[in-house]
Amino acid sequence: MSEARYRPGERVRVMKAYPLGHVRTPYYIRGHTGTIERVCGAFPNPEELAQMRDGLPPQPLYRVRFLQKDVWPDYRGSAKDVLEVEIFQHWLEPA
C-alpha cells in the first residue's frame, strides 16, 4: 500500500491534467485548492482497473473539502458553502 502523504487539515491542489481513460477525478474540480477532510483508506487505482490491470498497490483516497466560492466565482449562496469530493493521492499536490 502506498503511504498516505497528506493529513486532515492540510491544503492540497488537484492536478490540472486531462489524461484519457477512466478517471474518477471530476473535471470541474481539477486545478482547484481545498483542504483534506479525512483519509478514506487505500483502494486499487480505478484508472488501472479500467485497463484490466490489478490497480495495485492500493492508492490512498481522500475526501477533500472545497469552498464553493473558490470553485465557482459566480456562486450564489452562502460564502460558507462547501463541496466535498473524493480524490486519489496521485491527483493531489501540496498547496
Added chain:
Amino acid sequence: MTDKGKYQPLSYFQLMEVSLRELLVEKGILSEEEIAQEVETMRQRGYQRGSRVVARAWLDESFKKKLLANGTQACEELGLEIPALKLVVVENTAEVHNAIVCTLCSCYPRVLLGIPPEWYKSRNYRSRMVREPRAVLKEFGLNVPQKIQVRVHDSSADMRYMVLPMRPAGTEGWSEERLAALVNRDCLLGVAVPKGPND
C-alpha cells in the same frame, strides 16, 4: 400504456447487458436462476433500512458516535447485510445541511437503500447539485437559510454516503419504529428533512 408490439431496437447498453448476461450463463459462471434471484434481492431492498439506522442513532448516542466514525461497522452491528459497502454517514446540525450526489455516474448506497430514484441519475441533478445546490434543494421544496452551511458530497470514488438528518422537535419519547417512519428516502439523500408533529 398498451403494448402494441412495436419493434424497438435495443440500445447500445441494453445490447451490452444482454450479451454479457448470456456469456456469463453460457460459460457456466452464473445461472439464469442466480441472476434472477440477485435482481429480485436488489428490488426488495428499500430505504427503510436506512431509516432504521437513523432512528437508532437518534435514540442511542453511542451508536451515533460509531455510525459517524465508521458507517459500515455500525450498520453491521445492527445486523444489516451490506456487502462491500464503504459507508460514510454525514450529520445534519443546526449549522450544516448535507446533500449527496454523484456527478460522474450515479453511485448510491444500493446495498443499504435499494435502487436509486430516477432523478438521482439525471444529468440535471448530477450537474446542478454541485453548481447551485440551494436552487436545486429549493426545487425539492427545501429552503436552506443562508446562515446554514450547505455541504454537498460528490460520491466520486469508493465511498458511499448517507445523511443523518436532525431529529424533529416534538418527538420526545417516541419509539424507534415511530421515529423511523418520519425518515423517507429523500431525507437520507439530503434533499428533504424529516417533519415532526410540530412542522
